[in-house]
Amino acid sequence: MMFLAFVAVTLVITYFSAKKATGSTAYFAAGRSIKGWQNGLAVAGDYMSAASFLGISGAICMFGYDGFMYSVGFLVAYLTVLLLVAEPLRNAGKYTMADLLAYRLNQRPVRAMASLSTLTVSTFYMIAQMIGAGGIIKVLIGIEFVPAVIGVGVLMLVYVVFGGMLATTWVQIIKAILLMAGAFALSWMVLARSDYSLTQFFTSVSQADYAGSREAINLLTPGLQYGVTAANQWGNWDFISLALGLVLGTAGLPHILVRFYTVPDAKTARVSVVWATAIIGVFYILTTFFGFGAATILSLDQLPLAASGKPDGNMVAPILAEVLGGEMFFAFISAVAFATILAVVAGLTMSASTSFAHDFYTNVIHSGKEKTQGEEVRVARITAFVVGAVSIFLAIKLRSLNVAFLVGLAFAVAASANLPVILFSVFWKRFNTTGAVMGLVVGLASSIILIVISPSVMDPVAGKALITGDPIFPLKNPGIVSIPLGFLGAILGTLLSKRDLVAESKFAELSVRAETGLGAEKASSH
Amino acid sequence: MPEKNNTETAPDWDRIAADPDFAALKSAKRRFIIPATIFFLVYYMALPVLVGFWPELMKTEVLGKVNIAYLFALSQFLMTWIICAMYVKAAKRWDIMNEALLAKFFR
Numbered sequence: 130m131m132f133l134a135f136v137a138v139t140l141v142i143t144y145f146s147a148k149k150a151t152g153s154t155a156y157f158a159a160g161r162s163i164k165g166w167q168n169g170l171a172v173a174g175d176y177m178s179a180a181s182f183l184g185i186s187g188a189i190c191m192f193g194y195d196g197f198m199y200s201v202g203f204l205v206a207y208l209t210v211l212l213l214v215a216e217p218l219r220n221a222g223k224y225t226m227a228d229l230l231a232y233r234l235n236q237r238p239v240r241a242m243a244s245l246s247t248l249t250v251s252t253f254y255m256i257a258q259m260i261g262a263g264g265i266i267k268v269l270i271g272i273e274f275v276p277a278v279i280g281v282g283v284l285m286l287v288y289v290v291f292g293g294m295l296a297t298t299w300v301q302i303i304k305a306i307l308l309m310a311g312a313f314a315l316s317w318m319v320l321a322r323s324d325y326s327l328t329q330f331f332t333s334v335s336q337a338d339y340a341g342s343r344e345a346i347n348l349l350t351p352g353l354q355y356g357v358t359a360a361n362q363w364g365n366w367d368f369i370s371l372a373l374g375l376v377l378g379t380a381g382l383p384h385i386l387v388r389f390y391t392v393p394d395a396k397t398a399r400v401s402v403v404w405a406t407a408i409i410g411v412f413y414i415l416t417t418f419f420g421f422g423a424a425t426i427l428s429l430d431q432l433p434l435a436a437s438g439k440p441d442g443n444m445v446a447p448i449l450a451e452v453l454g455g456e457m458f459f460a461f462i463s464a465v466a467f468a469t470i471l472a473v474v475a476g477l478t479m480s481a482s483t484s485f486a487h488d489f490y491t492n493v494i495h496s497g498k499e500k501t502q503g504e505e506v507r508v509a510r511i512t513a514f515v516v517g518a519v520s521i522f523l524a525i526k527l528r529s530l531n532v533a534f535l536v537g538l539a540f541a542v543a544a545s546a547n548l549p550v551i552l553f554s555v556f557w558k559r560f561n562t563t564g565a566v567m568g569l570v571v572g573l574a575s576s577i578i579l580i581v582i583s584p585s586v587m588d589p590v591a592g593k594a595l596i597t598g599d600p601i602f603p604l605k606n607p608g609i610v611s612i613p614l615g616f617l618g619a620i621l622g623t624l625l626s627k628r629d630l631v632a633e634s635k636f637a638e639l640s641v642r643a644e645t646g647l648g649a650e651k652a653s654s655h
Numbered sequence: 656m657p658e659k660n661n662t663e664t665a666p667d668w669d670r671i672a673a674d675p676d677f678a679a680l681k682s683a684k685r686r687f688i689i690p691a692t693i694f695f696l697v698y699y700m701a702l703p704v705l706v707g708f709w710p711e712l713m714k715t716e717v718l719g720k721v722n723i724a725y726l727f728a729l730s731q732f733l734m735t736w737i738i739c740a741m742y743v744k745a746a747k748r749w750d751i752m753n754e755a756l757l758a759k760f761f762r
Binding site for chain 1: 666668669671672673677680681684688691692695696699700702703704706707708710713714719720721722724725728729731732734735736738739742743746750753756757
């Protein structure tokens with residue numbers, strides 16, 4: 130029922146957005162008409178994905194403190210966005226991150242590479258969400274995995290293809306409000322179990338025994354997942370690498386970056402980051418209650434089994450809702466989880482297709498000119514179909530893959546490939562095309578290669594991972610190596626190639642644009 | 656409503672870039688952003704480093720069962736909000752400088 134209500138409301142929004150979504154700015158950037166607090170909610174919504182809500186509550190329930198690191202990292206990452214990226218990007222860009230790079234550098238190679246890395250990040254992130262979605266829907270409403278994934282894919286395409294950025298934004302806003310309401314309610318019920326006493330709550334967390342189904346452990350102790358004894362001798366380095374990827378990856382996630390183009394100016398972009406930081410911060414503090422708390426209330430056999438045969442951590446939040454609030458509340462939280470996946474997947478498709486249409490099709494193939502009016506939007510819609518179809522197909526094929534590993538890959542690529550070139554193009558005058566291409570290539574390749582030879586993909590025990598054999602790289606999270614490599618690639622590429630005097634002479638223009646907002650596209654009302 | 660900027664002639668980027676007020680704006684921003692960035696990255700990365708290499712210290716319970724590790728993690732939330740607020744305050748100053756700068760060129 131609640132699923133249907135959400136779907137109905139969002140389809141109405143899509144219908145009205147579709148009427149407004151004429152022209153590139155309207156379609157790709159919601160006419161730059163979104164208000165600060167609205168965009169703040171939408172940014173928060175894009176961010177509190179299934180990986181956040183379901184994944185983090187599961188990770189905290191299973192691994193305690195080490196899972197809570199995700200909450201901390203995801204929030205602090207917003208400082209990177211606010212301090213370094215949001216304003217220059219809004220001031221100097223149009224629809225995509227590549228716009229910023231293209232001011233000074235040779236358009237074609239830079240846009241082609243930036244588009245490739247955007248598509249890579251978005252697709253991996255999306256496959257992760259879809260695999261998660263298929264699994265959840267199967268448990269929640271009993272539809273099989275394959276039709277569930279196809280259903281999510283089709284609905285998401287309706288939002289994106291017809292409604293564009295405006296519909297995607299409003300779906301995101303509604304979902305963010307629902308999610309916050311759900312998180313508050315869930316936390317309140319967990320606290321009620323401890324008679325609203327924080328002391329009592331933390332005491333029971335320190336002796337969490339999963340309702341008697343396991344020996345009591347102190348979940349507040351760090352190192353349960355990444356400690357030297359828990360993982361391997363590299364455990365603590367893996368934890369540091371994870372932390373680094375989290376804090377630097379967000380500022381390179383294309384579906385977060387495109388959000389800043391939907392607001393009228395840099396001032397509003399700033400306001401929206403502040404709103405998002407406040408909302409996300411409260412949400413992640415609440416994960417303390419429904420994450421840690423779940424371990425004191427649920428027994429492990431209440432959780433459905435995941436593909437690996439272990440209890441499925443992703444189902445912690447919905448099952449907790451069922452135990453505490455009964456059937457109705459379970460339905461509500463499930464609907465919220467479903468809405469979360471749908472909205473995030475829509476946002477990802479939007480950013481992927483925008484990048485392809487705007488960067489690759491219009492600017493690389495057709496050197497910046499639309500052949501006919503509205504062609505860019507048409508190409509974006511077709512791309513959305515293709516990206517959607519490919520992701521549905523891959524999600525079904527790769528359904529046994531670990532969701533967290535795919536999200537980790539997306540963050541690693543974003544931090545290693547996208548962030549260095551964004552920063553250098555704004556802050557470093559000497560930066561040139563070779564540097565940008567090298568930075569993107571090295572960042573993209575090193576993070577993918579390191580993951581392929583990591584314990585996530587290679588395992589000596591046959592069948593436990595994709596490749597059988599001893600992992601060559603000891604860490605699951607590549608960030609600590611691939612992020613410096615991405616920066617190094619950009620620096621060396623620049624220094625070892627000839628100085629690009631054109632790019633350097635345009636640095637004045639870019640920095641005036643980035644610092645003052647002069648020449649930035651303003652809101653257009655239709 | 657048409658997009659306003661398209662009707663104006665292109666601004667003289669180099670002249671604005673050479674203006675002392677532009678340099679002042681830029682350095683005012685840098686003076687806040689660079690130390691703030693270094694601070695939050697160091698403060699944040701201190702968490703996994705301390706937890707990874709000095710686990711026994713971080714496990715020390717200080718408030719009932721709540722240990723230093725959890726309190727340090729919570730302090731990261733506070734740190735984020737404080738830097739956020741400081742940024743907003745500083746940015747208001749930059750906006751005023753920015754408007755004064757642009758007013759010199761576009762009247």
